[in-house]
Amino acid sequence: WMCDAAHMRRPHMWDFARLNFMYTVMSKRKLKWFVESGLVDGWDDPRFPTVQGVRRRGMTIEALRAFILSQGSSKNATLMAWDKIWTVNKRVIDPVAPRYSAIDAARCVRVSVRNAGIDAGSFEARSIPKHKKNPDVGIKAVTFAPRLLVEEDDARAAAVGEIVTLMDWGNMRVVSCSWLDGAKSEDAQSASAEAASSMELEFLPENRDFKKTKKWTWVADLGSELVPVKLLKYDHLVTKAKIEDDEPIESILNPASKVETLCVADVNVKLIQKGEIVQLERRGYYICDAVHLRDSSPNTTALSSDKVLTLIEIPDGREKS
Numbered sequence: 001w002m003c004d005a006a007h008m009r010r011p012h013m014w015d016f017a018r019l020n021f022m023y024t025v026m027s028k029r030k031l032k033w034f035v036e037s038g039l040v041d042g043w044d045d046p047r048f049p050t051v052q053g054v055r056r057r058g059m060t061i062e063a064l065r066a067f068i069l070s071q072g073s074s075k076n077a078t079l080m081a082w083d084k085i086w087t088v089n090k091r092v093i094d095p096v097a098p099r100y101s102a103i104d105a106a107r108c109v110r111v112s113v114r115n116a117g118i119d120a121g122s123f124e125a126r127s128i129p130k131h132k133k134n135p136d137v138g139i140k141a142v143t144f145a146p147r148l149l150v151e152e153d154d155a156r157a158a159a160v161g162e163i164v165t166l167m168d169w170g171n172m173r174v175v176s177c178s179w180l181d182g183a184k185s186e187d188a189q190s191a192s193a194e195a196a197s198s199m200e201l202e203f204l205p206e207n208r209d210f211k212k213t214k215k216w217t218w219v220a221d222l223g224s225e226l227v228p229v230k231l232l233k234y235d236h237l238v239t240k241a242k243i244e245d246d247e248p249i250e251s252i253l254n255p256a257s258k259v260e261t262l263c264v265a266d267v268n269v270k271l272i273q274k275g276e277i278v279q280l281e282r283r284g285y286y287i288c289d290a291v292h293l294r295d296s297s298p299n300t301t302a303l304s305s306d307k308v309l310t311l312i313e314i315p316d317g318r319e320k321s
Contacts, residue, residue: 017076017077019078021081022080024236034048034249046234047235058277063091063093064085064089067084070088083317084317086317087316090316095134097137097277097279098138099278099279100130100269100279101167101281102229102264102265103151104151105262105263108149109149109152109155110148111149111200111218112200113200115202115205116203123222124145126141126142127140127142128140142168143219143222148166148218148221149218149221150166150199150217157214158214164215167217169203172204173202174200174201175200176199176200177200225267226265226266226267228262228264229263230262230310231261231263231280232260232310235256237254263280272291272309273291274290275287277314283313288309290310291308
């Protein structure tokens with residue numbers, strides 16, 4: 001009546017339900033309890049369903065907007081898995097995220113390379129595209145050396161005589177290994193972690209058949225020149241997919257919702273800035289959360305660097321996230 005009397009346009013009101021996500025606390029009152037209890041970093045914690053939280057975990061504005069527009073407005077309450085929104089995000093970041101390599105500092109194997117074409121104790125820098133499918137991303141200088149670090153899981157799965165591919169380098173034959181010399185790869189699984197100390201490979205420059213070989217990531221063993229990188233992987237704060245309104249949060253808390261892994265990477269990662277999204281080869285996508293000076297104490301880590309990068313894993317939609 002008021003609109004007609006004032007000769008105003010009648011507004012149209014659209015009601016829509018809240019979009020709920022599985023394994024996610026949506027109540028602001030309950031989220032506040034997490035913050036006040038010190039169980040999270042704050043309202044921008046990567047495990048929170050806040051805009052600040054998902055942005056800190058690597059969600060782009062473009063993907064967030066595209067996902068919301070694709071859902072439309074609905075009057076029915078919806079319980080959705082996170083994989084859909086993270087799949088949209090992956091399509092945005094994959095074409096532009098530069099690629100780097102990082103090796104688990106606690107689970108790595110030292111490798112010596114025969115026929116590397118590089119003198120012992122020296123190294124060689126070669127220009128490699130940061131993204132093989134998108135040259136506009138730029139170029140990085142990768143250090144090649146006759147001594148490398150590789151993932152222990154990769155080394156343990158290899159047999160003497162097997163041909164493997166070191167990414168951005170080429171095919172290599174496993175010549176010997178400290179724990180399976182002459183043994184089959186199945187026998188390596190029973191070897192102790194302490195025995196996984198070294199391996200010798202032979203570079204095969206004429207072998208260009210990469211289709212059926214195992215792919216390994218690696219970094220040159222440059223000692224103190226390697227950059228310590230802390231990887232953070234987050235899981236759901238709760239263990240129940242659908243949370244009832246009267247359900248006590250304390251009974252469904254996930255005690256292992258945050259996992260830290262210390263890795264080492266080559267010097268290229270020193271150029272990464274806070275908020276930048278990258279891909280670590282064979283590990284996944286990450287967003288830089290912090291760059292800060294290391295503790296200079298010799299007891300912090302055996303690695304020496306002037307910076308520590310803290311990278312948060314970005315879910316890609318292929319697993320629970």
